Amino acid sequence: MDIFLQQIINGLVQGSIYALVALGYTMVYGIMGLINFAHGEVVMIGTLVTITVAGSLIKAGMPVAVAGLAGLMAAVLVCMALGWALERVAYRPLRNAPRLTPLITAIGMSIVLQNLAMMIWGRNYMTFPSLLPKMDFEFAGANFTLIQIIIVLVSAATMGGLLLLVYRTKLGMAMRATAQNPAVASLMGVNINRVIAAAFVIGSALGAVAGVMVGTYYEIAHYQMGFMLGLKAFTAAVLGGIGNLAGAMLGGILLGIIEALGAGYIGDLTGGFLGSHYQDIFAFVVLIVVLMFKPSGLFGEKTGDRA
Amino acid sequence: MLEVTGLHVAYGGIQAVRSITFHVNEGETVALIGANGAGKTSTLKAISRVLDAVGGDVHFCGEDITRIAPHHIIRKGIALVPEGRGVFPRLTVLENLHMGAYIHNAAVDVEKDLKMVYGYFPRLKEREGQLAGTLSGGEQQMLAIGRALMSRPKMLLLDEPSMGLAPIMVQKIFEVVRAVAADGMTILLIEQNARLALQSSQRGYVMESGEITLNGESAMLLDDPKVRAAYLGE
Numbered sequence: 114m115d116i117f118l119q120q121i122i123n124g125l126v127q128g129s130i131y132a133l134v135a136l137g138y139t140m141v142y143g144i145m146g147l148i149n150f151a152h153g154e155v156v157m158i159g160t161l162v163t164i165t166v167a168g169s170l171i172k173a174g175m176p177v178a179v180a181g182l183a184g185l186m187a188a189v190l191v192c193m194a195l196g197w198a199l200e201r202v203a204y205r206p207l208r209n210a211p212r213l214t215p216l217i218t219a220i221g222m223s224i225v226l227q228n229l230a231m232m233i234w235g236r237n238y239m240t241f242p243s244l245l246p247k248m249d250f251e252f253a254g255a256n257f258t259l260i261q262i263i264i265v266l267v268s269a270a271t272m273g274g275l276l277l278l279v280y281r282t283k284l285g286m287a288m289r290a291t292a293q294n295p296a297v298a299s300l301m302g303v304n305i306n307r308v309i310a311a312a313f314v315i316g317s318a319l320g321a322v323a324g325v326m327v328g329t330y331y332e333i334a335h336y337q338m339g340f341m342l343g344l345k346a347f348t349a350a351v352l353g354g355i356g357n358l359a360g361a362m363l364g365g366i367l368l369g370i371i372e373a374l375g376a377g378y379i380g381d382l383t384g385g386f387l388g389s390h391y392q393d394i395f396a397f398v399v400l401i402v403v404l405m406f407k408p409s410g411l412f413g414e415k416t417g418d419r420a
Numbered sequence: 421m422l423e424v425t426g427l428h429v430a431y432g433g434i435q436a437v438r439s440i441t442f443h444v445n446e447g448e449t450v451a452l453i454g455a456n457g458a459g460k461t462s463t464l465k466a467i468s469r470v471l472d473a474v475g476g477d478v479h480f481c482g483e484d485i486t487r488i489a490p491h492h493i494i495r496k497g498i499a500l501v502p503e504g505r506g507v508f509p510r511l512t513v514l515e516n517l518h519m520g521a522y523i524h525n526a527a528v529d530v531e532k533d534l535k536m537v538y539g540y541f542p543r544l545k546e547r548e549g550q551l552a553g554t555l556s557g558g559e560q561q562m563l564a565i566g567r568a569l570m571s572r573p574k575m576l577l578l579d580e581p582s583m584g585l586a587p588i589m590v591q592k593i594f595e596v597v598r599a600v601a602a603d604g605m606t607i608l609l610i611e612q613n614a615r616l617a618l619q620s621s622q623r624g625y626v627m628e629s630g631e632i633t634l635n636g637e638s639a640m641l642l643d644d645p646k647v648r649a650a651y652l653g654e
């Protein structure tokens with residue numbers, strides 16, 4: 114029983130990270146039907162920028178809290194700029210191209226960003242600075258850390274902020290209208306280019322926050338880390354119904370929990386044949402099962418709210 | 421107020437509109453009638469910049485608007501009620517109306533405009549919180565017109581407001597269109613229901629295969645034997 118609760122907690126933490134990244138996929142897809150496969154790399158760059166900024170500030174003698182916040186801010190700003198540039202340079206010229214073209218471009222951009230990161234930060238694993246005090250808690254036989262609590266709280270607050278933006282502001286209304294009918298939204302005076310750019314920029318900011326969380330959680334980073342994280346977050350978005358905000362949030366958390374439970378029990382299930390390092394297969398089993406039986410995902414009906 | 425000169429619209433090799441010229445004066449309601457595929461919608465799309473015209477130009481209040489950005493058309497004072505209504509299905513009625521007022525910021529004035537629209541269409545007030553996609557066709561048409569009015573336009577372009585509606589609903593919609601016109605609005609009205617369009621307008625143009633073949637006072641067109649034979653089913 115305690116391993117069950119333990120894995121639920123671990124899954125919830127990992128899931129909140131997936132959810133934040135999945136939102137970046139789903140916002141862009143909802144508004145322009147594009148799967149931005151370079152989004153995982155945006156997250157990776159968020160992590161690496163934080164290492165550089167927070168790491169050097171700490172070395173220069175700044176308090177860790179200040180350095181951490183500065184690192185987070187830098188990551189958010191760099192990723193927002195990167196999201197904006199991706200849309201402007203790579204995707205906007207292909208707005209009217211056949212659907213396959215921007216998709217291939219997205220894969221290309223993902224490779225470009227990985228190589229760029231490798232040139233800047235090198236090929237080696239990097240240590241992420243400790244930004245939060247290490248504290249452990251126990252509850253009903255399960256352990257969790259302060260870092261885990263903060264990841265879940267920050268993720269929840271960020272998602273709440275996103276929902277407010279999308280459902281309570283004029284920009285959010287314009288984004289939803291554009292997702293539903295871009296030609297008519299433009300007749301209402303909405304500058305479609307700006308709204309699409311906003312979806313990229315906001316999604317990238319969420320990705321940066323997720324990138325800082327990943328670094329804080331695993332304390333290690335690498336220029337290829339965005340690939341698997343991106344694929345899993347994409348799976349989470351598909352699981353929830355791609356294009357749907359609530360779907361991405363729920364899909365992320367569900368995927369995190371499925372993965373954690375899978376990793377916790379896979380040894381027992383296979384009589385010790387497969388170990389917990391096989392946990393990655395669960396995400397892809399989920400992806401295949403969803404695509405086979407409910408490709409529209411949990412919330413992906415035509416009536417679902419897209420943004 | 422609106423001057424269209426030599427407007428030409430094509431989809432690849434298909435010539436939808438072949439060099440048409442017409443105008444609408446301030447305060448007038450002008451009907452543009454014609455059979456399916458005559459090029460009426462294409463004309464409106466080119467004026468409202470949903471489509472690029474291949475040739476010709478469009479002037480509005482003396483200004484050349486042939487090549488301005490699509491999202492600036494409404495800022496010039498032109499509001500299109502598109503064919504098939506084009507409401508945002510997963511926004512509420514109220515949100516749709518607020519989208520109509522997207523170019524305005526002063527909340528007080530938007531509230532006033534909302535009252536004006538609800539005055540024309542009390543039904544919309546009752547359905548304020550409902551998703552637009554769940555409205556009946558007639559209600560969606562009301563919403564599309566109300567949404568256009570929310571931008572405080574100088575001119576309304578209506579693309580087949582009667583399409584797919586029961587006669588009673590058509591009557592209701594046209595009552596409001598006439599009321600809006602009586603309150604001083606300039607209107608370009610596209611219709612397949614030629615009788616209704618000509619009865620609701622001062623002047624009319626008849627379009628056939630992308631060209632304007634007849635024009636004149638609406639009352640005169642209603643009596644024209646060619647129009648009667650081709651469009652009034654007599």
Ligand SMILES: Nc1ncnc2c1ncn2[C@@H]1O[C@H](COP(=O)(O)OP(=O)(O)OP(=O)(O)O)[C@@H](O)[C@H]1O
Nearest residue numbers: 431434436454455456457458459460461462463612
């Ligand atoms: N997107 C498009 N691609 C290719 N051809 C088109 C397109 N839209 C319209 N056409 C063609 O252009 C011509 C004019 O169409 P348009 O929609 O302007 O006619 P309409 O007068 O509005 O007809 P209706 O009364 O049926 O709405 C038609 O022959 C139509 O087939």
Ligand SMILES: [Mg+2]
Nearest residue numbers: 460461462503
């Ligand atoms: Mg038409």
